[in-house]
Amino acid sequence: MRFLFIIVFLSVFSATVRADLTIFACEPEWASLSEELGGDKVSVFSATTGLQDPHYIQARPSLIAKARRADLLVCTGAELESGWLPLLQAKAGNSVIQTGASGYFMASNYVRLIDIPTSLDRSQGHIHAAGNPHIQTSPLNIMKVAQALSQRMQEIDRVNAVFYQQRFDDFNQRWQAAIDKWQQQAAPLKGVNVVVQHNSWGYLFDWLGLKKVAVLEAKPGVPPTVSDLNNTLNQLKTTPATMVIHAAYQPSKASDWLVDKTAITSVTLPFTIGGNEQSKDLFSLFDNTIQRLLDAAKQ
Numbered sequence: 001m002r003f004l005f006i007i008v009f010l011s012v013f014s015a016t017v018r019a020d021l022t023i024f025a026c027e028p029e030w031a032s033l034s035e036e037l038g039g040d041k042v043s044v045f046s047a048t049t050g051l052q053d054p055h056y057i058q059a060r061p062s063l064i065a066k067a068r069r070a071d072l073l074v075c076t077g078a079e080l081e082s083g084w085l086p087l088l089q090a091k092a093g094n095s096v097i098q099t100g101a102s103g104y105f106m107a108s109n110y111v112r113l114i115d116i117p118t119s120l121d122r123s124q125g126h127i128h129a130a131g132n133p134h135i136q137t138s139p140l141n142i143m144k145v146a147q148a149l150s151q152r153m154q155e156i157d158r159v160n161a162v163f164y165q166q167r168f169d170d171f172n173q174r175w176q177a178a179i180d181k182w183q184q185q186a187a188p189l190k191g192v193n194v195v196v197q198h199n200s201w202g203y204l205f206d207w208l209g210l211k212k213v214a215v216l217e218a219k220p221g222v223p224p225t226v227s228d229l230n231n232t233l234n235q236l237k238t239t240p241a242t243m244v245i246h247a248a249y250q251p252s253k254a255s256d257w258l259v260d261k262t263a264i265t266s267v268t269l270p271f272t273i274g275g276n277e278q279s280k281d282l283f284s285l286f287d288n289t290i291q292r293l294l295d296a297a298k299q
Contacts (some may be wrong), residue, residue: 017276018053019068020041020043020157021153022040022169023038023042023071023074024072024097026046026080026081027272028046029136029272030046030074030136031044031045031074031141032282038153041157045070045227050276051249055081055082056084057081058088059085059091067089070092070094070103071096076107076133076134077107078108078135079128079130105148111135111141113130113133114202114206115118115132116130124268132202134200134201135203137200138207138267139286141203143176149255167283182290185290189210191211191292192245192281193239194211194274195215195216195243196214197217197252197255198216198217198247198272213236214232215253216244217230218231242297243259243265243296244259244265244267244270245267247267247268247269247271247275248268249271252268258261267293268292270285273285
């Protein structure tokens with residue numbers, strides 16, 4: 001009788017474990033969103049940190065092992081991970097996370113991409129044919145991705161579908177309230193002229209009404225030359241800017257050069273979860289981003 005009880009218990013326990021989702025997220029923002037939507041029903045691993053450039057990651061054995069056990073792959077797409085994700089998928093040999101499979105989820109498929117190039121010339125730097133992949137810089141995009149991701153989680157793990165829907169409804173309510181708060185706080189930023197080190201902030205600027213007047217990188221992903229920096233300096237003489245922005249994972253050398261030559265303020269934004277100590281989740285990421293922009297605008 002005791003043996004039969006153990007067998008039944010282990011069967012129920014195993015079924016419970018199998019119903020939960022193991023999620024492999026390519027970037028910290030999608031790991032954080034997956035945790036918001038999945039709670040204790042998901043186990044989430046992030047392949048990158050907030051201080052890494054997601055373009056340039058190696059498909060290390062440790063990542064391959066994680067991908068091999070994943071039920072759901074959640075990445076940005078739009079070519080952001082094109083240098084390492086296909087190799088990772090091939091090495092993992094996990095059929096459920098292959099392109100087009102139920103466990104393959106690309107966040108960029110659920111938002112409107114901007115900065116789509118009219119022509120492709122790789123000599124002009126790291127150009128994304130699909131458009132700007134840095135969709136996580138706007139909370140409006142996060143909301144769209146959340147809805148699609150929750151639906152996918154419900155389809156894959158039907159046992160916990162009601163739970164995932166409840167988690168989404170709760171997140172949706174809290175996120176919408178946060179967006180309203182952030183937009184009110186950020187009202188003074190509308191129309192402020194800024195310089196960017198890398199052209200990755202378009203969604204943030206569209207949301208807040210910031211105006212990009214110059215880009216330090218003449219070619220995307222290629223460190224600017226002295227000539228490029230001087231061209232920006234001359235441009236700012238006719239179109240002054242308040243601040244220069246770079247992501248926490250980027251070297252600040254170019255921005256520092258501009259600060260040294262002008263009265264402009266340098267702003268390091270977290271870009272994603274873990275970009276600084278204050279950005280521990282999606283809510284604190286935008287809290288910190290807006291506060292840093294407001295502080296710079298006052299200087």
